[in-house]
Amino acid sequence: MTAGAEGLGEEAPALTYASVSGRTRRRLIFDRFIPWLLPLAFVVVLFPLFDMIFWVAQKAVPTFTLATLTETQVGFGGGLYSMILGTLVLIAIGTAIATGIGMAAGFYTAEYAPRPVATFGRLAGNILAGVPAIVLGYFGYYLLVLYTNWGFTTLAGGIVLGIFMTPYVYRTTDLALTSVPPTQREAALAMGARPRQYLLRIAFPIALPTVLTGIFFAMALGLGEAAPIVYTAGWSSTPITGLMQPTSFLTGAIWLFYDLPPSEGTLLTLAFQAAFLLILIVLGLNVIVQLLSDRFRRRLQGLFE
Amino acid sequence: MSAEGVPTPNGVALRVRHLYVRARDRTILTDISIDIPDKEVTAVIGPSGCGKTTFIRSLNRMTETTQGLTVQGSVLYRGQEIYSPSVAPVLVRQRIGMVFQRPTVFPISVYENVAFGLRLEHQPEDRIEQEVQHSLVRAGVWEEVKNDLDRPALSLSGGQQQRICIARALAVRPRILLMDEPTASLDPVSTQRVEATLEELSQEISIVMVTHSIAQAARASTRTAYLYQGRLIEEGSTEELFERPKQKLTEEYVTGRFG
Amino acid sequence: MALLPFLILALITGVLLNASALRNFGWSFWSFSYNFLPQTPDQSSWGIGVFVLGTALTAGLAIVFATLLSLALAVSVVVYLPSGPSRVLNMLTNLLAGIPSVVYGIWGFVILAPYFGITVEPTLRSFLFWLPGFGGPASAIGSWGILLAVFLLTIMIIPLTTALMRSALQSVPRDLVDSAVALGATRWEVARRVRFRVARRGLSSAVLLGLGRALGESVAVAMVIGGVTSLPVSLYSASTSLPSFIFFQLDSAFTYPDLLVLLVEFALVLLIITMVVNIIAQRLTQTELATATTVGTLVGREGELER
Ligand SMILES: Nc1ncnc2c1ncn2[C@@H]1O[C@H](COP(=O)(O)OP(=O)(O)OP(=O)(O)O)[C@@H](O)[C@H]1O
Ligand SMILES: [Mg+2]
Secondary structure, three states: OOOOOOOOOOOOOOOEHHHOOHHHHHHHHHHHHHHHHOOHHHHHHHHHHHHHHHHHHHHHHHHOOHHHHHOEEEOOEEEEHHHHHHHHHHHHHHHHHHHHHHHHHHHHHHHHOOHHHHHHHHHHHHHHHHOOHHHHHHHHHHHHHHHOOOOOOHHHHHHHHHHHHHHHHHHHHHHHHHOOOHHHHHHHHHOOOOHHHHHHHHHHHHHHHHHHHHHHHHHHHHHHOOHHHHOOOOOOOOOOOOOOOOOOOHHHHHHHHOOOOHHHHHHHHHHHHHHHHHHHHHHHHHHHHHHHHHHHHHHHHHHHO | OHHHHOOOOOOEEEEEEEEEEEOOOOEEEEEEEEEEEOOOEEEEEOOOOOOHHHHHHOOOOHHHHOOOOEEEEEEEEOOEEOOOOOEOHHHHHHHEEEEOOOOOOOOOEHHHHHHHHHHHOOOOHHHHHHHHHHHHHHOOOHHHHOOOOOOEHHHOOHHHHHHHHHHHHHHOOOOEEEEEOOOOOOOHHHHHHHHHHHHHHOOOOEEEEEOOOHHHHHHHOOEEEEEEOOEEEEEEEHHHHHHOOOOHHHHHHHOOOOO | OOOHHHHHHHHHHHHHHHHHOOOOOOOHHHOOOEEOOOOOHHHOEEOOHHHHHHHHHHHHHHHHHHHHHHHHHHHHHHHHOOHHHHHHHHHHHHHHHHOOHHHHHHHHHHHHHHHHHHHHHHHHHHHHOOOOOOOOOOOOOOOOOHHHHHHHHHHHHHHHHHHHHHHHHHOOOHHHHHHHHHOOOOHHHHHHHHHHHHOHHHHHHHHHHHHHHHHHOOHHHHHHOEOOOOOOOOOOOOEOOHHHHHHHHHHHHOOOHHHHHHHHHHHHHHHHHHHHHHHHHHHHOOOOOOOOOOOHHHHOOOOOOOO
16 A cells, blocks of 8 residues: 555656647746736736826825815815715715616516516616717707706706616616525515515515615716716806706816816816815725625625525 | 556556545545556446545646645656646646536537647647547547538537547547546436447546446446545445445445435 | 616607707718818818717727737636735726726826827837837827827726626636646636637627727817817827717807707717617627626626636
8 A cells, every 4th residue: 555656657757847848848838927927917907097096196185185175166276165065966866866767677677577678678778888978968968958948957967967877776786686596586485475575575685785886886987977967067166056056066177177277277286186086985985885795795605606 | 658658567547645635624535545547447436525526636636726625645647746846737637638527518610629639739730630530439429420520519419519528538648537427417328328438448548437326337337436525435346346345334325225 | 667778768869869850961971071160150061080080099999908908807817816816906907997087087188198298109109110100290289199098098998898808708617617627728728719719709798898988988088189170190199089079069069059960960970889889799798888897796706716
């Protein structure tokens, strides 16, 4: 039993790296080399991310004070107060609309719609997510600004933003519900639960974290959009007073001030501060999304095996 | 090349000594020592989850494709430790091939499937053509597919696909073929064909076959190893192990009292 | 209820069709001559050619670069890197998807443009002058132009294409990968000969969805492309694109009804192009544009490392 290798194939077969030559050798060398080469792409891609965050912070932070958040921009001075307020109102309207339409449509697609309808709905949802934001902006401008005779209003901006966000909530809701394991449903129905009870008591709680992730993600995207709202919510320097008034918002501040000459540098700085704030908010939402998904993935892991 | 052509004096293809395979939190295989004879069919049997798949995957370093598994111990292939750091796993797998439970043809033509391993080494086309035909003949499907070489391999029947997979493994001229329940997904007729193929092949190479079917082990193998809960309980000639098992556990298993 | 998204889509298309009344879709619409004369609108020429060219150039080049980089990223993560670093890198890449396009724009306009003008463009010109497009003169208006737009677009779509490619490569059955490994294929060969081949629909779909994004990006491009309606002579030229032009001009269009109609027709063309691209991508395989960079990882299972 302990005899070891003596007597076995005296001349060792060519299995070592050193024993091969030519084509095979080149293959092995290439395979050692490429794991170091390919990830260099991460440097190419992530360097801009850090560069962007660095520069925006560098331009924004030195003059960033509490007043930046609490004061309204007047002339060359003041802060981002009215824009923050406007953004919050816009995103609130948008989230309400997107959550309403998106979750309802997602529920029906996942649970009730006949298969061809569901397929069609999903296709439409994905296409809607691919509609360029500026097309939505023009649509909103034509329908909600001109046709309705409202003029530029916060409401119009919020509605268009909601439409922009809808497909994300819709697809997430549907995806979350359809990936609840069918065994859950069978078990629930076998125990005498009605379909509606199953949906509300079992499927929805399981799907909720994913749906929340989708909503947060949609909010992050909506916060950063300018194209759908610039020509619907208009612009007003004073803090928002009503939904039928135009409003200012963070992305608009960047769009309006980014190309001002250095003589009007304080406004350019304000634009960078808006950018900085947006990055913070978006990164914050992303961290929440990641934590949520990590946490729930672990909790739900057993379920999806 | 010529060194490998020389048969080993004592007819051992693989010598496994004190092999442990561990996952992060548990030991899957414990202290396995066994000699795999040259030019014979060795069946590996045992109840579900006992570590059969893990065992044969550790024989050509396929365990390394799974994250979190660590292998300890020694596997000698013709005197060469395959787990030595200077050994290239790619070269080990060229010598020690593997066929899986379900047919795993690539979504390309029959011909290209069998040629896959040869193309990696950029063999000349006439050599490839020759080798493809020869391998299909050895795997016992040549007659069935010789007119369909350009058809997608996925359009063939399951049994044919599995034998294409065997041909594909044979085309790189392995000295040992590891098979993980090669007939588990096949109908009886296809199973019979594959078993016939195995017998032919064992004239030239060594075969290690995991099987769930005790009857198949009895039919198609000359040696059998019985694994239970990650340990090698007994191994020996198939006849002995089935007729006169030395261990009680083995007896219970081969007489069908559990497993 | 399940058809709500479709109804919205139909509403958008309907409103745009109604607004345009298909007025200008004549011969001259499909030409390269664009010259808007506010005083005498009747003598203006409304060719869409320059805009389509600018869109195609910026989005086309961006998707080429993004495809190459994303493939490298996706293969690194799926094939080579251990799961710890992979997760961190995935997360960072996904962050790029969340950065607002105005932020890309202001960074490109204020920070990158001077750097491009002083360093990047002269370097490219001196090394790649023999390549068409790389040898031309600098832009007259500053370093805002096609090259900068391509750079921003590339970075902006990479998170999407990478996420989609990652899941396409991961969805290749473990058995097939193992089979190739057992034939003595190296990890790279497994990726190139098996994963790429098996996942080719998913990969193409990822490229198309990325292209759709690049085609439709308005704000960031508007901020860095220069907004010039003459034909570009090199990659350093300022140019324009459909979405950025609409975004830029909507302002002035308020006073010129003719321009407003023209813009809606541009928007229609853009909508149709992106829809077609998206539909083809969807038909290739079931891909999720909306959820690619976030929740896919929550419901999908993470792939195993392959060696
Ligand atoms: N990567 C891994 N990590 C942790 N545990 C593992 C891993 N791979 C296998 N196992 C465990 O090791 C044991 C043996 O698995 P293996 O697949 O080798 O069994 P098997 O005998 O082939 O079973 P079957 O007859 O069902 O195919 C099982 O209990 C399995 O859960
Ligand atoms: Mg097994």
